[in-house]
Amino acid sequence: MVKLYCATTNAGKLREFRLACGADFEIVPVDPGEAVEETGATFEENARIKAVAYSQRVDGWLFAEDSGLEVVALGGAPGVYSARFAGEGATDAENNARLLERMQGVEDRGARYVAVIALARAGEVAAVFRGEVSGEILRERRGSGGFGYDPLFWYPDFAATFAEVSAERKFEVSHRRRALDAMALYCRSWPLRNPST
Numbered sequence: 001m002v003k004l005y006c007a008t009t010n011a012g013k014l015r016e017f018r019l020a021c022g023a024d025f026e027i028v029p030v031d032p033g034e035a036v037e038e039t040g041a042t043f044e045e046n047a048r049i050k051a052v053a054y055s056q057r058v059d060g061w062l063f064a065e066d067s068g069l070e071v072v073a074l075g076g077a078p079g080v081y082s083a084r085f086a087g088e089g090a091t092d093a094e095n096n097a098r099l100l101e102r103m104q105g106v107e108d109r110g111a112r113y114v115a116v117i118a119l120a121r122a123g124e125v126a127a128v129f130r131g132e133v134s135g136e137i138l139r140e141r142r143g144s145g146g147f148g149y150d151p152l153f154w155y156p157d158f159a160a161t162f163a164e165v166s167a168e169r170k171f172e173v174s175h176r177r178r179a180l181d182a183m184a185l186y187c188r189s190w191p192l193r194n195p196s197t
Helices: 011-021 044-053 080-083 092-102 167-173 175-189
Strands: 004-006 025-029 061-071 110-121 124-137 153-155
Touching: 004 175, 011 025, 011 175, 044 061, 044 080, 044 110, 044 124, 061 080, 061 175, 080 092, 080 167, 080 175, 110 175, 124 175, 167 175
Parallel strands: 004 025, 004 061
Antiparallel strands: 061 110, 110 124, 124 153
């Protein structure tokens, strides 16, 4: 079994991590403690920053993730500012309202959720994995499930928003699932079981 530390205490994310990685992996949550400032301009830069910092606090392999929404017509915004699009400490509802405000009169509604995972040990990043799922931004919220921008994120294959389907169905196609699947495949083919590697 491959043991991987994960720098999060978010129960929802941990559930998804464990579901994606399966029985071959032991996913161990690590309380990040003092937060690392995410100063990167991209999801990859932020994932790397967190992985480098947090992997120095454990004895073994650790992965860190950064994710969010990119809207084509907004030049990729909110991007790394997804969680604070309406300001520091903003709620999901406030961020959604800000997005709708910015999208008024915009015809191109294309958007994608992006997740980037960095895998590191002792402050050195070994690999980075990216997952994306494309959809469109609606003109009004639909559904009461999910989190973040899910009530506005229309996924054509479901003919529904991510907030209108179950968490399990959303996870089957999610950006996070795709990045996790890539990491799991990499780890299964790489000798992470050997502490000396």
